Amino acid sequence: MEWETVIGLEIHAQLATRSKIFSGASTAYGAEPNTQACAVDLGLPGVLPVLNAEAVNMAIRFGLATGCSIAPHSVFARKNYFYPDLPKGYQISQYELPVVHEGEVIIELDDGETMRVGVTRAHLEEDAGKSLHEGFEGVTGIDLNRAGTPLLEIVSEPDLRSAKQAVAYMKKIHSLVRYLEICDGNMQEGSFRCDANVSMRPKGQEKFGTRAEIKNLNSFRFVEKAINYEIERQIDLLESGGTVVQETRLYDSVKGETRSMRTKEEANDYRYFPDPDLLPLEITSEEVEQIRATLPELPDAKKERFMADYGLSAYDAGVLTASRDQADFFEAVVQAADGEAKLAANWVMGDFSGALNRDGREIGDSPVSPEMLGGMLKRISDNTISGKIAKDVFEAMWNGEGDADAVIEARGLKQVTDSGAIEAMIDEVIAANPGQLEQYRAGKDKLLGFFVGQVMKASKGKANPAQVNELLKKKLSG
Amino acid sequence: MSLDxxxxxxIAHLARLAVDDQRLPEHASNxxxxxxxxxxxxxxxTSNVDPLAHPLEMRQRLRADEVSEDNQRELFQGIAPAVEDGLYLVPRVIE
Known part of the structure; x- marks a missing residue:
């Protein structure tokens, strides 16, 4: 039988507020255990939650960026369950009336096709603490610093049909929250993670199959692997006459498989009810419009502009606008390079990105500034150096030897454009290779590359390649 | 609707309440x-009545996003049954 995969994602984005969603405790990552867990976070008697205005603003920003409706009236609810990292015995979340609902994002797939993915809702809630099992005998250590950190839970429609689509969607949301500056997107620290609902149905059938929920996926690679494993597991199960059980599963990244998380048969029964400690959240259309006016240019619009203004291909524009930092860096390079956009795109996506990856650096702490890179590109376009020499200049700048002009000067890399000097080198090379010359003249055109290589070598890479080509052709044909 | x-x-299990089996019928009836x-x-x-989320017809007050709480870990952990290295200790939770 041919099966169709149905996937929906619930993405948890930690909002980049300074303080918690309902208390004035700090949300800074990496503090000593329980030093940022105040009386409200601990659920001590007599405390009251007070909602953080910035968390609400951030939720609205996300809603506006995804074409969602912003609820003029939304409600906080208690989701009741017992777990040691949840001191109150309930999580404050939103249930029936979320702050943001019904929008969409457009994702781009590997084949260049685009696809609409519905955003069902995004609601505000508080994060739980952390349980630490390592290093304790028979007990679990609880750190409540994370308890009360604001989360935006972004729920997609079950529109996704493959692991690749799911990853493309997650990357799109990741890019959006970073553009909006509402989440740092740090997946290693758990600031951005997701649960994947996966089910199978016979192709052509409308009714959804029973789904399994894979919890807490914190890298794009794990999302893809876990979903693909789950698809195979469910198909094997269904084709051997079994049924999928609706359950929560965990992805084991070491074994590369998902496994059932709760063995107890009890179904989730959270008994949601409106939290009497919190009044309904009212948002006026004036407030929404004020926030709309502060939205930055978003990835889709930026991509269109890069294609129109800089003449970039859809692919290049897509890569450069994937992160706001990279897009800003690129634009600063273009400006410093007097508008050499295509050259700037190639360098930013090529050697520059390569160097960042190699050294594990972020754009923000690159040793080469946009002005330095742009300055070097100017030396390529005015023929001071060739593209090949530029690679050496770039490495030297990266290693702190100063800007392009300083490196070119100090290392004597200035390109030879004096045609007399180039002709002299060509004559020498031709004289030294009579055999190749004969073959070339007999019709073996491919040998031109050999001669170019020899001349470039003789010039230590400093001869202008275009000039070498032109002059060589003339000389070789006699 | 009646409960058995x-x-x-x-319900008792979800609320982590210990209920004597003998008293189940009484609780069910109450x-x-x-x-x-x-x-x-x-x-x-009630088709024309909006659902009521709170008896007070007021809007939620918001607070500015400022850190206003100091570290009071020593004080809070003073009443905890067991702590180690700044962590609260609880019976082992197995996933």
Whole structure:
């Protein structure tokens, strides 16, 4: 039988507020255990939650960026369950009336096709603490610093049909929250993670199959692997006459498989009810419009502009606008390079990105500034150096030897454009290779590359390649 | 709607309450009576009434995003049954 995969994602984005969603405790990552867990976070008697205005603003920003409706009236609810990292015995979340609902994002797939993915809702809630099992005998250590950190839970429609689509969607949301500056997107620290609902149905059938929920996926690679494993597991199960059980599963990244998380048969029964400690959240259309006016240019619009203004291909524009930092860096390079956009795109996506990856650096702490890179590109376009020499200049700048002009000067890399000097080198090379010359003249055109290589070598890479080509052709044909 | 003994057992479990098996019928009957009492409202036409999330018709006050709480870990952990290296210790939680 041919099966169709149905996937929906619930993405948890930690909002980049300074303080918690309902208390004035700090949300800074990496503090000593329980030093940022105040009386409200601990659920001590007599405390009251007070909602953080910035968390609400951030939720609205996300809603506006995804074409969602912003609820003029939304409600906080208690989701009741017992777990040691949840001191109150309930999580404050939103249930029936979320702050943001019904929008969409457009994702781009590997084949260049685009696809609409519905955003069902995004609601505000508080994060739980952390349980630490390592290093304790028979007990679990609880750190409540994370308890009360604001989360935006972004729920997609079950529109996704493959692991690749799911990853493309997650990357799109990741890019959006970073553009909006509402989440740092740090997946290693758990600031951005997701649960994947996966089910199978016979192709052509409308009714959804029973789904399994894979919890807490914190890298794009794990999302893809876990979903693909789950698809195979469910198909094997269904084709051997079994049924999928609706359950929560965990992805084991070491074994590369998902496994059932709760063995107890009890179904989730959270008994949601409106939290009497919190009044309904009212948002006026004036407030929404004020926030709309502060939205930055978003990835889709930026991509269109890069294609129109800089003449970039859809692919290049897509890569450069994937992160706001990279897009800003690129634009600063273009400006410093007097508008050499295509050259700037190639360098930013090529050697520059390569160097960042190699050294594990972020754009923000690159040793080469946009002005330095742009300055070097100017030396390529005015023929001071060739593209090949530029690679050496770039490495030297990266290693702190100063800007392009300083490196070119100090290392004597200035390109030879004096045609007399180039002709002299060509004559020498031709004289030294009579055999190749004969073959070339007999019709073996491919040998031109050999001669170019020899001349470039003789010039230590400093001869202008275009000039070498032109002059060589003339000389070789006699 | 009326509850049976199994419903009561389930509700008690979700609320982590210890309920004596012998008293299950009594609780079932009392809780059912509450539900019946509430059910009387079903007779009223509420199609034009907005759901009420809070008895006070006021909007939620918001606070500025500022860190206002100092570290009081020593104080809070003073009443905890067991702590180690700044962590609260609880019976082992197995996933």
């Amino acid at each position: 003994n199994d419903d009561v057992r389930q 809780l059912s009576a509450i539900l019946e009492f509430v059910e009387a409202m079903s007779a009223v036409d």
